[in-house]
Amino acid sequence: MPEKTLPQRIIMHIDMDSFFASVEVRENPALKGKPVVVGADPKEGSGRGVVSTCSYEAREYGIKSAMPVSTAYHLCRDCIFLPVNMPLYKETSASVMNIIHDYSDKFQQVSIDEAYIDVSYTNSFDEAIRIGREIKDKILKEEGITCSVGIGPGKIIAKIASGIKKPAGMTVVRPEEVRDFLDPLPVEKIPGIGKKTKQKLERHGILTTRDLLGCDIQELQTAFGKHGIMMHRLARGIDESEVVEKKGQKSIGKQKTYPKDVSDLPELHQDLALICQNVHSRLRSRGYLCRTITVKIRYSGFVDSSKAETLLHATRDLNTIHEKALEIFTGLYDGRPVRSFGVSLSGFDSGKSRQTTLSDF
Numbered sequence: 001m002p003e004k005t006l007p008q009r010i011i012m013h014i015d016m017d018s019f020f021a022s023v024e025v026r027e028n029p030a031l032k033g034k035p036v037v038v039g040a041d042p043k044e045g046s047g048r049g050v051v052s053t054c055s056y057e058a059r060e061y062g063i064k065s066a067m068p069v070s071t072a073y074h075l076c077r078d079c080i081f082l083p084v085n086m087p088l089y090k091e092t093s094a095s096v097m098n099i100i101h102d103y104s105d106k107f108q109q110v111s112i113d114e115a116y117i118d119v120s121y122t123n124s125f126d127e128a129i130r131i132g133r134e135i136k137d138k139i140l141k142e143e144g145i146t147c148s149v150g151i152g153p154g155k156i157i158a159k160i161a162s163g164i165k166k167p168a169g170m171t172v173v174r175p176e177e178v179r180d181f182l183d184p185l186p187v188e189k190i191p192g193i194g195k196k197t198k199q200k201l202e203r204h205g206i207l208t209t210r211d212l213l214g215c216d217i218q219e220l221q222t223a224f225g226k227h228g229i230m231m232h233r234l235a236r237g238i239d240e241s242e243v244v245e246k247k248g249q250k251s252i253g254k255q256k257t258y259p260k261d262v263s264d265l266p267e268l269h270q271d272l273a274l275i276c277q278n279v280h281s282r283l284r285s286r287g288y289l290c291r292t293i294t295v296k297i298r299y300s301g302f303v304d305s306s307k308a309e310t311l312l313h314a315t316r317d318l319n320t321i322h323e324k325a326l327e328i329f330t331g332l333y334d335g336r337p338v339r340s341f342g343v344s345l346s347g348f349d350s351g352k353s354r355q356t357t358l359s360d361f
Contacts, residue, residue, distance in 0.1 A: 010120045010128045013150040013158035017167035019113035021055040026144040035079040042073035106243045118243040154239035178237035183210040254278045255342025261300045263337045276322040289314035291347030295328040300337040314349040
């Protein structure tokens, strides 16, 4: 009897480009093309905080994340310094993660701006590339920001690959290309090798992944303990860690941002219906019922108004979701031009303990 061939493992890492700064530029297009720093107040060079992130234009001046904001100020006094707006970034992150999650049941968010998905179900790197492009296009179209994508036979390869062609790039490493991809890379490109470990490796003449691979594993273990063995495995491209979703997704949401503020009520109502269809589709695909519906409106001038209502019974019925969202929207809307608005569903129930009825569909 012939041996069964296992499907090839294909992992994708999606990393948002300069996330906080990109969201700020999306919200205020006048910032496009300018050096933007998000972080603490520089106080004309005497500030004590750090840079959270910065635009690629700011990076051209040598500014980096985690740099003292006072240093950033002296490197580029013409930079536009903005405070951290975490609620806005979390809201955008949730929308981005919902888009990514739609492409695989095996999803793992690892930070506010990056996630893995396992697309081995395609059994084709060509199909994975198509999906990667579609995700990039959808995030740009729906959220107005860019991301970079890495595709490889494991999480570590995919993560390294996503950082190769930033911003808005895609790097694909097929199994037979792993060695050629890893060998010339500086050792610090391997996740887990920080500044101190890099310096210690350099003292032993280990500068590249190829150098690391050529080391005696016993010597690495003596110098670095278990971490030495792990580094040697990763230098060989061996990474069998699974894409595992954190339990308890909190919400499913979608928002619409207009290029120009809108006050036409029929247009707003039409978009509300489309948003409800979108979140309902995601709710059903994940087998959830929801209990709480939230509507948020952002008016011209970045003034926000939001309200959440909890239903008596959990549901996945589109009409129920749309009617409640429309009711909330009508109560919130005061006639001012709308910059953006969205609907989110939360208070999830798996629905396994109750009998499915026609209203669930």
